[in-house]
Amino acid sequence: MRCPSRARRTRALLSALIVSVFAVFCGGEIASAQQEPSAPQPVSAVQLQSAIAKLGDLDYSARTNASRLVRRTPAAQAVPALIQAVSEHGDGYVRYRALVLLSGFNDPRAKDSMRESLTSPNDRLRAVAYSFFEHNPDRALIPQFVTAFDTEQGEFVRPAVARALAAAAAGDGVEVAAARQALIRDVARGEDFFRSSVIEALGDYKAAFALDAITSVAKLDGPLQDDAALALGKIGDKRALETLAAIQRTASRQTQPSIAAAICLLGVNCSSHESYLVETLKFTDRNAGYQELLRAAATGLGALGVAGHQEAAASLFDVGIPATEDSTRAPVALAVATIALRSTRLMMTLLEQYADREKAVALLAEGFDMLEEDLDKERFFAVARRTYWESDGASPRRVLMQTLIGTLDF
Incomplete structure (x- = not known):
């Protein structure tokens, strides 16, 4: 499912507009929630x-x-x-x-x-298959993935190939070396859209072997600086702190939230950097004209949430739930949904504790509508159903799962 890169954020936010229009034409109606059966039904x-x-x-x-x-x-x-x-x-x-x-x-x-779908002419099937092997790495497939990384033309498939390759690039061996070489090469090669997805994948999978390549991108004032800065924080190597501190003094206002989140992810002055992100999100919600900064703050808090910072995730709900403008709700909902896919246990715990649960789940549902990662969403749905079936009949957790199932329509 991932904290969205710039290109993916743009597609997702366009999806938000489409979802809103669809809701208007459908009278806001969705499939009604049904009482979930207590076990699978033949x-x-x-x-x-x-x-x-x-x-x-x-x-x-x-x-x-x-x-x-x-x-x-x-x-x-x-x-x-x-x-x-x-x-x-x-x-x-x-x-x-x-x-x-x-x-x-x-x-x-x-x-x-x-495995058979990896070579399907159907782009959708290939994307799902690569996403599956992202979560179920098979080192025997690395040579095939490396070849696909060079030849795949599908706009929505290439990022899935990159993520599958990054997930498989852990450990040692000739195949792993080839995967790492291909990934490092594409940090600095090709269109920004695809470079962004590679940098994001390397950050998400804590690819320390790519530290130098990503650092070089982070030092450049350009459209990928925020992605690179955030990836350095996710990798977690404190050698990146010197670079992050340097660019923090010169980077644009829109890039500052990514740098703050990255420094927090390195464990340095985390409280103050998280507070900065929360205050930035609140300010840009109240004051029009700061859309890029708002998106960056939401993305930064989302990255902290994925890393296990429950307070950061809660702050997204605190701002997103009362927001009435899509300019705030869409990026915040997208960050919330990303946390749900990447850190499902944290999200379930937060939703159990959150006072206004129904509105929190509704915000999550808006984010799910924007995300394109159907396989990752299916994994979330499977966890929710399994948790429902395994929970006691009147337990708060089972009630939460019923709410999720009804609101998210699965």
Whole structure:
């Protein structure tokens, strides 16, 4: 799921506008929440096949209810049917949705379908497959990933390749060395859109081997300076502090939140830097004309939340919930959703404790609508369902899971 890079933030915020317009034309209606069953529910083979066929239905309610049914079918019944749909169904979008749903069952048989999908002509299937191997690294696939890193043309697939490669680049060996070399090379090569995704991936996977390459980018005043600064903080090597302190004196106002978050992630003056981010977010919410600074502050707090700073995550809710303008709600919701995907346990704990839970979950839902990482969202959904089934009937945690399931429509 990740703290959004500049290019991905732009796409996500455009999605926010589309979601808002859709809500207006639909009267704000979404599929009504249903009481969650206490365990997976067997269905007939005909019902299951009918639901899979509707995964690509143009009607929102039809495809949402179809996904609900498949997700709640026992794995022994659902997994073989989804594997068959991925390989044989005539509708490419159905194959894509089936592959996403398959990932939520955490079944070892899914790996073969994912491996085969790496070479699919369907961009969506390839992106899902690379995302799967990001979370389930297989070093045997590194040579294939390195080749794909050079040849993949899909705009939304290349970032997934970069993340899968970064996840696999831990450890030693010839294959790992080739992965690291390819990643370091692309920190400084190609379009900014793709360089940003590589830098972000290296930061998220704490790639100390890329410290020098990312430091070189961070020293340059340009569109990737904020991404590079934040990545240095995520990597966690305190050698980066000298560079961050230097650019903090000269960088633009819009880059300062990323630098502050990075220094906090290194464990230096974290309280003051986090306070700066919170105050910046509040100021830009109250005063128009600082949109880039607002987005940067929300992203910085999101990065701290992903790293385990619960107070930073809570501050996003504190500002985002009462906000009435999309200019604030959209970037804040996006940061909240990123935390949920990257640090699910922290988000669940925070939502359990948060006083205005329903509004907090509604803000989270807005962020989920903007995020493109369907496989990561499916992983979150799977955790929520499993937690619901494993929790006591009247426990606060089970009530929270029911709220999440109903509001996020899964």
